[in-house]
Structure formats: C-alpha cells, structure tokens
Amino acid sequence: MSDGSTERVWDVVVVGAGPAGSAAALSALRTRPAARVLLLDRASFPRDKPCGDGVAPHALDVLADLGLPGLVDDHRPVSRLHLQVDGTPGGGRDQLHVSGDMRRPARVVPRAVLDARVRAGAVAAGAVPGLRTVRTIDVGADGVVLDAGPQQLHARVVVAADGARSVLRRALGHHRNASGHLALALRGYAPVRDDLADEQRIVFADDDRPAYAWSFPVGDGRANVGYGEVLRVDRPPTREHLLRRLEDLLPGTTVGGEGWRGHHLPLSSRRPRPDEGRVLLVGDALSLINPMTGEGIYYAVLSGACAGAAAVGTADAGATYRRLLRRRLGRHLGHTTALSTVTARVPGLLPAGVAAAAADPGVFDDLVDLGLGRGLLTGRTLSGVARAVVRMDVLRRS
Numbered sequence: 246m247s248d249g250s251t252e253r254v255w256d257v258v259v260v261g262a263g264p265a266g267s268a269a270a271l272s273a274l275r276t277r278p279a280a281r282v283l284l285l286d287r288a289s290f291p292r293d294k295p296c297g298d299g300v301a302p303h304a305l306d307v308l309a310d311l312g313l314p315g316l317v318d319d320h321r322p323v324s325r326l327h328l329q330v331d332g333t334p335g336g337g338r339d340q341l342h343v344s345g346d347m348r349r350p351a352r353v354v355p356r357a358v359l360d361a362r363v364r365a366g367a368v369a370a371g372a373v374p375g376l377r378t379v380r381t382i383d384v385g386a387d388g389v390v391l392d393a394g395p396q397q398l399h400a401r402v403v404v405a406a407d408g409a410r411s412v413l414r415r416a417l418g419h420h421r422n423a424s425g426h427l428a429l430a431l432r433g434y435a436p437v438r439d440d441l442a443d444e445q446r447i448v449f450a451d452d453d454r455p456a457y458a459w460s461f462p463v464g465d466g467r468a469n470v471g472y473g474e475v476l477r478v479d480r481p482p483t484r485e486h487l488l489r490r491l492e493d494l495l496p497g498t499t500v501g502g503e504g505w506r507g508h509h510l511p512l513s514s515r516r517p518r519p520d521e522g523r524v525l526l527v528g529d530a531l532s533l534i535n536p537m538t539g540e541g542i543y544y545a546v547l548s549g550a551c552a553g554a555a556a557v558g559t560a561d562a563g564a565t566y567r568r569l570l571r572r573r574l575g576r577h578l579g580h581t582t583a584l585s586t587v588t589a590r591v592p593g594l595l596p597a598g599v600a601a602a603a604a605d606p607g608v609f610d611d612l613v614d615l616g617l618g619r620g621l622l623t624g625r626t627l628s629g630v631a632r633a634v635v636r637m638d639v640l641r642r643s
Contacts (some may be wrong), residue, residue: 258368258400265528265545266406270372272553276489295358295506301617302349304543321464322350325444343603402556411530419517426515430473431487435502437468512536521563536585543618601629
C-alpha cells in the first residue's frame with residue numbers, strides 16, 4: 246500500500262511517530278481537519294522504546310483533549326509513590342524516605358503499547374503514515390524540503406519529533422547537550438519485588454553526581470526497573486556500572502531482568518530556544534526531560550499538541566509555537582532548572598526536600614507535581630525545605 250508520501254506539498258510533515266509526533270499530528274487535524282498531515286517514522290509499530298514507562302495523569306489529560314480519552318484505562322492505576330535518598334554504599338548515613346498517595350494515580354504502560362495506540366489514534370484521525378528515514382532538510386522561505394528517500398518531500402511546516410539524537414535538531418545547528426545536562430539511563434523488565442508490587446519507587450543516590458534508580462510495576466508480575474545518571478565527559482559509565490548501581494540502590498530488582506536497553510536523556514536544564522521558523526522541535530528533540538525525575542512523556546505530548554496547533558493555525562507557525570510553549574511550560578521549566586542547579590551545587594538539599602515532604606503532605610504533593618510535569622516551587626515547599634535544612638544541620642552538630 247502506498248503511504249501517499251509522494252503528494253506534492255504537505256501542510257505538515259511530522260518526523261517521528263512517538264507520543265510527541267503523534268500528538269502533533271492529532272492536534273493539527275483537530276485544529277484544521279482538512280489539513281494534509283504526513284506522519285513519518287523509520288520504525289514499524291509496535292516497537293519498543295527504552296523508558297521508565299510511567300505515564301502521569303497530566304499526559305493522559307492532553308491525549309484526552311486530543312480525542313483519545315481512556316487510552317490506557319486497561320492498565321492498572323498506581324497511586325502509591327515512595328521517594329528515597331540513599332547515601333553511597335557503605336557510607337553509613339541513614340536513608341531518608343517518604344511514601345504517600347499521589348493526588349491522581351499514574352499508570353505504567355510499556356512504550357510498545359502506548360506509542361502504538363497514540364499513533365493509531367493519529368492515523369484514525371486522518372494522518373497519513375509513512376515508513377521513512379529523514380536524512381537532511383532544506384528550509385526555505387516558502388517551505389521545507391526533506392530528503393527522506395527515495396523521493397524528496399515538501400512541507401509548509403515540519404514538526405521534528407525524532408528524539409534525543411534528533412537529526413533535524415542537528416540540521417538546525419543545535420548541538421548535543423553539554424556535559425552536566427545529558428543523562429544516560431539503562432532500563433529492563435524483571436519480576437517485581439514483592440514489596441514493590443503496588444507502588445512506584447524512586448531512589449536518589451546522594452553522591453557526587455545526580456543519579457537515581459526506579460522500579461515501576463507494570464501490573465503483570467513484572468516491573469520496569471532502571472538506573473540513570475548525569476553524564477560527565479571524564480567518566481562515561483559502562484553497562485556494568487549502571488547495572489551495579491541499580492542493584493546498589495534497589496537490591497534484588499535486577500534478578501531475572503531482561504530487555505536491558507540504554508537511552509540518553511537530554512535534560513531541559515539545557516535546551517535550545519525554539520526557532521521561529523518552519524521546523525518545530527518537540528519532546529526529546531527539544532530537550533524536554535525533567536532534570537530531577539527524567540519525566541518526558543507529558544512534555545512530549547504537550548509540546549506536540551502546541552506544535553500541531555501552531556503548524557496549521559497561523560501563518561507564523563514558529564512564533565506561535567514559542568508563545569504556546571512558553572505559556573504552558575515556561576514557569577515550570579524555569580523552576581525545575583533552578584531546582585536541579587541548586588540541588589547539584591548544595592550538598593544535603595535533596596535529602597532536605599525528602600525530609601520536608603515526609604513532614605508535610607502538602608510539600609509531598611507539590612514535589613510530585615513538580616516532578617511529573619507542570620508544578621512549581623511553592624512557598625510552602627520552600628519554607629518546608631528551609632526548615633528541614635535547619636533541623637538536619639542541628640542533628641549533624643549534635
């Protein structure tokens with residue numbers, strides 16, 4: 246069957262059919278149902294994508310607004326979240342932890358399932374699927390030409406949803422995130438540890454670099470487990486190192502594990518400024534990854550929704566997209582960047598945050614929202630962390 250990609254000019258060509266790209270296609274078609282939208286990917290679906298698989302309710306809200314309500318209702322909601330800060334192995338420092346029910350439950354959905362469903366929704370809405378690899382682009386005053394072999398493709402606007410290693414991002418002159426703003430994570434699936442079957446657990450390593458391990462129950466006897474840390478040029482981690490650190494922080498979770506895959510996380514603490522031209526970067530291609538938690542699915546679908554609406558809603562797609570994204574995420578991204586910067590520079594601030602959340606359920610709720618996609622550093626949270634810092638200093642001196 247022809248994918249229709251030899252059409253003369255497309256209103257929108259979306260490169261990458263994951264959640265960000267498929268959300269962009271859905272949004273464009275909801276904004277202008279007659280728009281000609283081509284949805285490209287180099288992979289056939291369903292396909293695996295290394296990720297933590299945690300889907301925040303914020304992301305499901307965006308997908309519902311795009312016409313996909315109840316998309317993953319067949320996956321068990323998980324309300325319980327356990328946050329923990331652990332010192333370096335053998336360091337002798339007590340663990341700090343907090344557990345609580347989130348205001349709204351999350352779901353753990355393998356990306357092979359989630360991505361295929363969102364893409365299917367976009368195709369059902371009218372997006373034309375194409376199996377292509379985009380190699381280069383040429384942006385002109387009147388449109389964009391893509392070299393996607395065997396034919397060139399022509400578009401009025403292109404949405405670049407081609408991930409952390411985005412070809413289109415590099416073509417626009419945006420280079421890879423600098424050291425300290427790019428993380429590497431290793432993910433696998435393993436039999437869920439008995440005490441982790443009903444909760445999501447994140448354990449932060451309180452050592453010389455931002456790092457954390459996680460265990461998220463899938464609901465079928467398995468857990469998505471993994472470990473990630475911020476990269477530094479002088480010490481690139483090995484697979485063995487990542488697995489060892491996961492086992493250090495969450496003992497027993499690697500037993501019986503399979504499907505281990507690594508992936509880069511371009512953190513939002515160093516992201517390119519969205520161009521005001523005809524190529525709109527979304528999701529991982531725009532470095533929209535929460536620098537504290539690694540959350541990216543909400544950012545992906547939200548930025549895709551903004552880009553799709555901008556691509557067909559106005560003559561100046563780039564400027565419109567920048568305004569929409571700033572309105573929806575600007576303050577939040579500023580707060581997460583500030584938090585990650587200060588946490589990396591001030592020893593003890595991360596444990597103080599967990600201690601504050603343990604002392605005040607309101608702080609717990611605020612921190613969860615900040616980590617999942619759209620929360621802000623509230624006065625209540627700042628005051629609670631300040632009090633925890635004072636208490637912990639007193640304890641250390643006593």
